[in-house]
Amino acid sequence: MIRIDEKSFQSIVEYMKQSYGLDLSKKKVLIECRLTKVLQNLNIPSFEAYVKMLNQDHSGQLIEQMVDILTTHYTYFLRENEHFQLLKNNLLPEFVEKKKNAVYKIWCAGCSTGEEAYCLAMVMEDYKKQTGLSLDYQILATDISDNVLDIARNGEYSIKQLSTIEPYWQLQYCYVKNNTTFFIDDDIRKHITFDKHNLMEPLKINRQFDLILCRNVMIYFHKDMRYQIVKSLENHLYKDGYLMIGHAEMLSVKETQLTTVFPSVYKKEIK
Numbered sequence: 001m002i003r004i005d006e007k008s009f010q011s012i013v014e015y016m017k018q019s020y021g022l023d024l025s026k027k028k029v030l031i032e033c034r035l036t037k038v039l040q041n042l043n044i045p046s047f048e049a050y051v052k053m054l055n056q057d058h059s060g061q062l063i064e065q066m067v068d069i070l071t072t073h074y075t076y077f078l079r080e081n082e083h084f085q086l087l088k089n090n091l092l093p094e095f096v097e098k099k100k101n102a103v104y105k106i107w108c109a110g111c112s113t114g115e116e117a118y119c120l121a122m123v124m125e126d127y128k129k130q131t132g133l134s135l136d137y138q139i140l141a142t143d144i145s146d147n148v149l150d151i152a153r154n155g156e157y158s159i160k161q162l163s164t165i166e167p168y169w170q171l172q173y174c175y176v177k178n179n180t181t182f183f184i185d186d187d188i189r190k191h192i193t194f195d196k197h198n199l200m201e202p203l204k205i206n207r208q209f210d211l212i213l214c215r216n217v218m219i220y221f222h223k224d225m226r227y228q229i230v231k232s233l234e235n236h237l238y239k240d241g242y243l244m245i246g247h248a249e250m251l252s253v254k255e256t257q258l259t260t261v262f263p264s265v266y267k268k269e270i271k
């Protein structure tokens with residue numbers, strides 16, 4: 001493993017904080033482990049030389065690669081399933097009662113390889129079938145990493161992941177392609193737009209949402225940046241809209257104007 005010098009470490013930490021909100025100040029070994037291979041592939045002997053190269057990287061490719069490698073993309077189908085159950089049993093009946101015939105809008109912020117967004121669409125489809133309602137919905141799913149977005153758009157996953165999907169969904173929405181992969185049904189996919197977006201920047205489209213999921217993303221953020229992002233997510237919620245964050249995350253009263261309605265679920269109630 002190539003060891004990082006203090007100056008290079010600080011400049012990578014500062015860049016990741018200012019540009020992406022991520023807090024890597026205690027992740028020296030992680031940076032060394034994950035980037036050593038990159039340095040070796042580039043034939044660079046030191047982090048000092050690597051940082052110099054990053055500064056001269058006008059194509060942005062080297063920076064993009066570093067961000068992708070230093071972020072955690074871990075996700076799986078039906079992760080923190082309570083949220084999907086809550087959507088089906090509580091939020092959707094409420095949305096339908098309050099806004100009949102609307103196109104419901106959902107933003108999956110920090111979607112990684114897409115499993116979360118596909119699960120949302122599957123819940124919506126289930127609800128439609130169960131109630132007989134012809135409700136329409138659009139899901140915007142965003143991430144900073146082109147690599148994960150490519151996988152998400154492709155909608156093709158390892159057959160091993162199939163076992164984490166409930167049997168009814170496997171039958172309705174998944175097609176086994178061969179011994180190694182399965183793919184997600186087109187009727188599900190057509191409701192989702194995968195787009196590149198850095199949560200530290202304003203969303204390109206001026207849109208409000210009935211529900212925003214930003215789960216297991218802010219856990220890696222610097223606390224000052226978290227505050228900024230929560231504010232922006234709040235502004236993108238309709239009145240009576242909901243925000244879901246990861247189970248291990250929590251927003252303090254200082255951080256949000258939203259009302260806690262369930263653990264890690266918040267509502268925009270205008271007082």
Ligand SMILES: C[S@@+](CC[C@H](N)C(=O)[O-])C[C@H]1O[C@@H](n2cnc3c(N)ncnc32)[C@H](O)[C@@H]1O
Binds near residue numbers: 079111112113
């Ligand atoms: C651990 S995954 C969480 C995936 C999914 N939400 C879940 O709960 O399973 C975190 C994702 O957030 C993305 N991310 C990190 N910083 C981001 C930023 N500044 N803007 C947008 N996405 C970001 C990462 O690329 C990664 O794919």
